[in-house]
Amino acid sequence: MTIPAIALRGLCVLPKMVVHFDVSRRKSILALEKAMVGDQKIFLVAQKSVQDEDPGKEELYSIGTIGMIKQILKLPGGMVRVLVEGLERAQLSALEAEEGYLEADVEVCPPEPFLEADDVTKEAMCRILKEHVEKYAAVNPALSKDVATMLLESRTLEELLDEISISIPFSMENKQQLIETTSLPERYVLVEQILGTEVEISRIKQEFQEKVKERIDKNQKEYILREQMKLIKEELGEDTIQADAEQFERQLEKLKAGKEVKERISKEIGRYKTMPMGSQEAYVSRNYIETLLGLPWSRMSRDNKDLARAEKILEEDHYGLEKVKERVMEFLAVRSLTGKGDSPIICLVGPPGTGKTSIARSVARALGKRYVRICLGGIRDEAEIRGHRRTYVGAMPGRVAAALKQAGASNPLMLLDEVDKVGSDYKGDPASALLEILDSAQNDTFRDHYIELPLDLSNVLFIATANTTQTIPRPLLDRMEIIEVSSYTENEKYHIADKYLVVKQMKKNGLTADQFSVSAKAVRKIIHNYTREAGVRELERKIGELCRKAAKELLDGKKKQVKITEGNLEKYLGKELVRFETVNEEDAVGIVRGLAWTSVGGDTLEVEVNLMPGSGKLHLTGQMGDVMKESAEAALSYVRSVSPAYQVDSAVYEKNDIHVHIPEGAVPKDGPSAGITMATAMLSAVTNKKVKADLAMTGEITLRGRVLPIGGLKEKLLAAKMADIHTVLVPGNNKPHVQELSSEILDGMDIKFVGSMDEVLKEALV
Structure with missing residues (x-):
């Protein structure tokens, strides 16, 4: 027969099966309408692939079912729901698309009877199938009791085969096999095989479900117990x-x-x-x-390898300090070539306020390193460096380990500030603890008492600062590379103030260039007449004071702009505070100008000697230290040894006392560089010969009159220049140190090198 056809996706309709499904394809809806106009019969055949939208005969199975349309219901969206009943199998012969719908030529396939099976065999087959149904129902609760009862009450084998095929939810492929099997014996074998497989699958599935349920129950139980335990711990605070x-x-x-x-x-x-x-x-x-x-065990920050950029940053941040900048550039060059290179331990030594701490911060910025600072001033406990042992309550790591943690990288720049002020007492010697840290040969396995694990400090760039090397223990000093940061000249102070300090204080006090300005002469006057220091701290304070007073005037509405000049400087800063010792107006007997180095810069000292009747005693006043007292005694011994050459009777020393005094007696003084000054003053007093007023000297003396080299030469020459002294006697061995000084310091000064007291006296005595 030729009847309209519908291609089904994922669905098989068996004979005697009543099923409803939705139809959405236009061809299928037109086929339904055509069938309803006729005898309401339609050919239902499954397509091999559910993806095909317009299947042809090759994409459809060859066997389908002729169905009777029972009901059609139109749904929203152009869909149709249809209820059909399967009548009989049919084989597809041809398929044509007529007038927009599928029309199929089919041939009915009647079932083949059991020709060789008798009634007993059929009954045995029925019972086998019913046993399978019972087993399936036992392991598959989805099969309702009513359906299972209906299947078990089926009387004939043919009826049982049809009911099992319809009622039990076989897969679409299995149902298609059942449609295509027209022989009843073959269909029985297929149904038994499929049903047996389904029973086994359902049994295995049930076993898995039971295991999963058991595991879920166990997990649920553990979860409940954990929650209970958690609640108990919350109550106990654990x-x-x-x-x-x-x-x-x-x-x-x-x-x-x-x-x-x-x-x-x-x-x-x-x-x-x-x-x-x-x-x-x-x-x-x-x-x-x-x-x-x-702690940053293996975490390192990326170092800057751009020499030009690093040099630019150092020049931007600091004026002068050429040796420091040169040393940093050398380190960066070596690091760029080697890839690593041992980090040096640099110690910047110089007076306060000369920029030692700030240069370390600039170096960190130039090298791209993280910066941490450890202040060692006043530390007396070794545990501050090495950490406390964890046996103590409140134990904590040492300052080095804490600084590494703060930096967050194992290669920071670590500043050890005020290394010359480390103390020691019964709790230990922190300076000795620093020995391991500052030794590049062993600081790769530094052990902190608290950490108890080796810390690698070999990648850390250590920079130490100190005001003097005299109080630094010799072994510690030996491990550091000393770079002298000397006092600034007045010209250097002016440039520092002009480039950095004025701008910094204006920003700090909220002033703009339109509101506030300081003339160059005013800055130079502040440096010369209001500050007396090696560095620039006091200078910065004075500039800050000017800014604050200017800010007050601007807010009072008195002025819209404040200009500080040389003329109005006294109005803001008061009377000039600094008085410099200047040259004596005339030559005098027993008075000689000496040069001294202090931790805050250079200074000039007048050594005064008086000869008076007595018993040959030597009186020393002016808070002299032990070294200076010994220099005075050595100077007296030399003077007595050369007295015959100056026609001085030896009885003079037995009948007179010699009194040596250094003015400003409240200020402690010590050092080895006043020997030739005291010897000259003593000889002048004994011989009653005058000493040139426009002359200063520095140097140590031996008993035989040799002049030994001294230190702090730059500061001493600066002090002489400030006192308006033009002739300075310097030990001959200090000639290389003088040659290193800038022309700014040496201009207008007559430096004379002396090797013995004869040369000194020749230059000094009138």
């Missing part, structure tokens, strides 16, 4: 330990460190988990773990 431990473990996974470090931290976390909340031991363990996790 839940934070587990939460902290989990957080520590996550941090440990991300930590860049060696195997030894990670194993130690992991072990400590395991110990921490077992500790009772609130105990002292848990508190100590927690702090220890946090400290270890916070």
Whole structure:
């Protein structure tokens, strides 16, 4: 027969099966309408692939079912729901698309009877199938009792085969096989095989479900127990330990460190988990773990290798300090060539206020390193450097380990400030603890007492600062590269003030260039008449004072602009405070100008000697130190030894006392460089010969009259220049040091090199 056809997607309709399905394709809806106009019969055949939208005969199965349309219901969206009943199998012969719908030529396939099976065999087959149905119903609760009862009450084998095929939810492929099997014996074998397989699948599925349910029940039970335990721990205050431990473990996974470090931290976390909340031991363990996790074991910051950029930054931030800048550029050049290079330990030595600390910060910026500062002034406990042992309550790591943690990288620039002011007492010697840190040969395995693991400090660039090397222990000094940061000249101070200090203080006090200005002469006058220092701290304070007073005037509405000049400077800063010792107006007997070095710069000292009747005693006043007293005694011995050459009777020393005094007696004075000054003054007093007023000298004396070299020459010459002294006697061995000084210091000064007291007296005595 030729009837309209519908291609079904994912659905098979069997004979005697009543089913409803939705139709959305235009061809299928037109086929339904055509069937309803006729005898309401339609050919239902499944397509091989559900993806095909317009299947042809090759894309359809060859066997389908002729169905009777029972009901059609139109749905929103152009869809149609149809109820059909399967009548009989049919084979597709031809398929044509007529008038927009599919029309099929089909041939009915009647079922083949059981020709060789008798009634007993059929009954046996029925019972086998019913046993399978019972087993299926037992392992598959989805099969309702009514359907199972109906299947078990089927009387004939043919009826049972049809009911099983319709009622049990076989797969689409199995149902298509059942449609295509017209032979009843073959269909029986196929149904038994499919049903047996379904029973086994359902049994295995049920076993899996039971195992999953058992596991879920177990997990549910564990979850409930954990929640209960969590609630109990919350009540007891113990839940934070587990939460902290989990957080520590996550941090440990991300930590860049060696195997030894990670194993130690992991072990400590395991110990921490077992500790009772609130105990002292848990508190100590927690702090220890946090400290270890916070240290940058293998984490390094990227260094700047651009020499030009580094040099530009150093020049921007600081005026002068050529040696420091040159040393930093050398370090950067070596690091660029080698890739690593040992980090040097640089010690900047110089008076306060000369920019030692700030130059370290600029070096860090130039090199692209992170900057941390450790102030060592007044430290007396070794544990401040090496850390406390964890056996003590309140133990903490040393300052070096803490600084590494603060930097967040294992290659920062670490500034050891005021290294000359480290003390020592019964608690230990911090300077000795610094020996290992500042030794590049052994600081790659520095052990902090608190950390208890080796810290690699070989990548750290250490810069130390000190006002003097005299109080630094010799072994510690030996480990550092000393760079002298000397006093600034007045010209250098002017440039520093002009480029940096005025701008800094204006910004700090909220002033703009339109509101405030300082003339060059005013700045020079502040330097010369209002400050007396080696550095520029007091100069910066004076500029800050000007800014504050200018800000007050601007807010009072008195002025819209404040200009500081040489003429009105006294109005803002008051009378000139600094008085410089100047040259004596005339030559005098027993008075000689000496030069001294102090931690805050250079100064001039007048040595006065009086000869008076007595018993040959030597009186020393003016707060002289032991070294200076010994220099005075050596000078007296030399003077007595050369007295015959100056026609001085030896009885003079037996009948007279010699009094040596250095004015400003309240100021302590010490050092080895006043020997020739005191010898000249003594000889002048004994011989009653005058000493040139426009002359200063510095140098140590021996008993035989040799002049020994001294230090602090730049500061001493600056002091002489400030006192308007033009002739200075300097030990001959200090000639290389004089040659290194800038022409700014030496201009207008007559430097004379002396090697013996004869040369000194020749120049000094009138």
